[in-house]
Amino acid sequence: MARLPGGLAVWRGRRLLGSPAEPSPPALPAVDAGNHAALHSLVLDALKFADVPAPQSIHLGGTATVRTTGGALVIGLPLAWGLSADQLRILLTHELALPASRHPELVRELLNERLRSPGSEKEADRRARLLAATETLLAEAERIRDAAAVTAAGGGLGAVEDAALALLKAAAIDGAFATFAAAPLASGTISAFATGSLPTAGPIRAEDLHAGWRLRLERWGAPAQDASALHGELAARHPGLAEELRAAAAGPLVALAPDAVALDELGPAAGRALAAEALSAAEGPWVRLADLPVEAYLPDVERRARQYVEAVHEVLGRAPDGRDELAGTLLRRPVDVERARRGLPPGGEDDATAPPWMGAALLAVVVEYALLRQGWRREHPLLPRRLVGPDDSGVLDLNELVRSDPARLRAHLG
Structure with missing residues (x-):
């Protein structure tokens, strides 16, 4: 009886996988010798380290993942921006590598299936049975992939650390970009406004989503993440790299890599195709984030500012005596204010132990609202x-x- 890696019978693997419709190659920007040539060359290197045949086609993708679908390899643009060229080569090698098998495409489909979100209750049950049945196969596949990634990093102890860092950064970028793409301004419901051809209210899709992501990293930084949870999840999936993964958190995990692989300029059509994939669950008309007026984000700023003002009322037991007392309470008692905003009782952490910037950060929310209204x-x-x-x-x-001048920040409230 033919068996897959991990001892899973081929017939059972096919039965668990079902008969999914063969997906067509995605309508995404192509990567070949004439388009994004540096990335194409890097993929060819990764294929050699992974020791697998070349895919039918290679594309840039809108999410922060690397995957194969319908014979196509899709490389997420946020990963191409956020990883160095060497780290991206390591990641691609890891994702392309497979344990030895007479049925490599079936193994790859089983690996891909574990990443898909279950839809109906029936699908969730099928996925649970598949994961339980393929646990040994998945463990062996991860061991082979980790070894290939270390080889792509040059081999040796230092290469193990480099491979762990590449996997950790890729997972951090994936989580941060998913949070960014799910934010209201990118794919949710905006408040009522009327400017030119933009809608008066309702769901939107941002066609310049990835340009906005790049700008955000350049000027403001990435959304906050729970690094400890990320370490634990990856250490469980990669036991052979667990120690290196826990030690690989030096420096920011989500940023634009100065030594990222060079890409050709992406035009408007490519930007919309990438955004369409990242916002696949969103509906509504396409808009440019850069064109949204103040009215699109003012209600959210107002909501947060009012929360802090109301929290100051609760901390003081009365309305503050003017803006000076409002600002002073936010600056001197940030922990009390934050606990009140969250509906927690007084007590707990002392304000004296709060980070020096915490009060100013709360005040900045109120100051932004005041200035937007002006x-x-x-x-x-x-x-x-x-x-x-x-x-x-x-x-x-x-x-x-x-960070530098809370007194000047306070003055802007007036």
Whole structure:
């Protein structure tokens, strides 16, 4: 009886996988000798390290993942931007490598299936049975993939650390980009406004989603993540790299890599195709984030600012005596204010132990709302607290004032 790696019978693997419709190669930007040539060359290197045949086609993708579908290899653009060329080669080798088998495509489909989100209850049950039946296969596949990644990193102890860091950064980028793409301004419901051809209200899709992501990393940084949870999850999947994964958190995990692989310029059509994949669950008209007016993000800023003002009321037991007392309470008692905002009782951590910037960070939320109401706007809708005045005289970075000059930040509340 023919068996797959891990001892799974071929007939059972096919039965567990079912008969999914063969997906067509994605309508995404092509990667070949004439398009994104540096990335194409890097993929060829990874194929040699992984010791697998070349895919039918290679494409840039809109999510922060590497996957195969319908014979096509899809490389997420956020990964190409966030990993160095060497780290991306390691990651591609890891994702392409397979344990030895007479049925490699079936093994790959089983590996891919574990990543798909279950839909119906029936699908969830099928996926649970598949994961339980393929546990040994998956463990062997990860061991082979990890070894291939280490080889792609050059072999040796240092290569193990390099492979672990590449996998950790890729997972961090995936989580951060998913959080970014799910934010209201990218794929959710915006508040009512009317500007030109934009809708008055309802769901939207951002055609410049990836340009916004790049700008966000350049000017503001990535969404916050729970690094400890990420370490634990990856260590469980890669037991052979567990120690190196736990030690690989030096430096920011999500940023634009200065030594990333060079890509050709992406035009508007490519940007929309990439955004369509990243926002596959979203509906509504396409808009450009860069064109959204203040009214698109003002309600969310107002909601958060009011939460802090109401929390100050609760901490003081009364309304603050003017803006000076409001600002002073936010600066001096940030822990109490934050606990009140979250509906927690007084007590717990002392304000004296709070980070020195915490109170200023709370105040910056209120200051941003006050300035937006006075005719200011964000430099870009995705860059909170980087504001441009009514006279377009330059950028006021409230985030920088949080770190360097809380007194000046306080003055802007007036």
